[in-house]
Amino acid sequence: MLKLHHLVNSRSQRILWLLEELGLDYELVVYPRDPKTGFAPPELKAIHPLGKSPLLADDGRVIAESGAIIDYLVRRHGKGRLAPAPDSAEYDDYVHWLHYAEGSAMLPLMLNLYVGRLGEAGAPIMPRISGEVKNHFGYISGALAGRDYLVGNDFSAADIQMSFVLEAARLTGAQEVFQSLPNLGAYLERLHARPAYQRALQRGRLGDRGQGKS
Numbered sequence: 040m041l042k043l044h045h046l047v048n049s050r051s052q053r054i055l056w057l058l059e060e061l062g063l064d065y066e067l068v069v070y071p072r073d074p075k076t077g078f079a080p081p082e083l084k085a086i087h088p089l090g091k092s093p094l095l096a097d098d099g100r101v102i103a104e105s106g107a108i109i110d111y112l113v114r115r116h117g118k119g120r121l122a123p124a125p126d127s128a129e130y131d132d133y134v135h136w137l138h139y140a141e142g143s144a145m146l147p148l149m150l151n152l153y154v155g156r157l158g159e160a161g162a163p164i165m166p167r168i169s170g171e172v173k174n175h176f177g178y179i180s181g182a183l184a185g186r187d188y189l190v191g192n193d194f195s196a197a198d199i200q201m202s203f204v205l206e207a208a209r210l211t212g213a214q215e216v217f218q219s220l221p222n223l224g225a226y227l228e229r230l231h232a233r234p235a236y237q238r239a240l241q242r243g244r245l246g247d248r249g250q251g252k253s
């Protein structure tokens with residue numbers, strides 16, 4: 040049985056969404072954030088040494104890292120859904136976006152958040168950070184020009200992985216990218232309109248009280 044260790048309001052939301060898209064049976068364990076620090080509770084460290092979420096357990100194995108979890112679920116439980124054929128050129132693009140989200144795009148956003156909190160002390164490097172935010176979101180916007188999804192013309196698990204990058208732009212103070220690059224907001228709205236996204240949102244808030252499925 041699949042078990043998702045889910046921290047509220049976190050990257051783990053996209054794994055919940057993927058599980059709903061694939062219609063898999065899974066158990067959801069919801070962890071609150073510390074009300075003062077916003078950090079994950081120590082219980083997560085008992086499951087994986089980093090103590091971060093998402094964590095997926097499958098028959099006793101624990102997998103960490105959103106991209107690795109998405110790859111695992113699609114490969115082992117997807118039955119060919121939500122990814123291009125492995126021998127196609129689109130598959131290479133799919134792998135690119137799976138890695139790019141956490142490997143490249145999140146860094147300037149996290150720097151924007153943390154260095155922004157330093158105020159005057161961080162001011163000398165803010166122009167470089169803002170430049171990199173523009174660089175990355177310009178790249179994502181360009182990849183979406185004239186198309187609805189990032190890989191080929193079909194919705195894939197790469198869109199699920201990348202959705203958090205766009206959501207994180209709002210959460211980390213880089214929301215101006217939505218004004219200058221309007222196709223990003225339209226893309227996010229398209230993703231948010233999916234019934235499985237809405238179900239995952241509801242279930243992430245309520246945990247297993249939200250539905251009988253577990």
Ligand SMILES: N[C@@H](CCC(=O)N[C@@H](CS)C(=O)NCC(=O)O)C(=O)O
Binds near residue numbers: 046048090
């Ligand atoms: N690159 C990792 C990042 C994992 C991560 O940092 N998760 C955050 C939630 S968005 C977390 O657990 N934060 C709680 C903490 O650091 O205490 C992934 O994509 O899975």
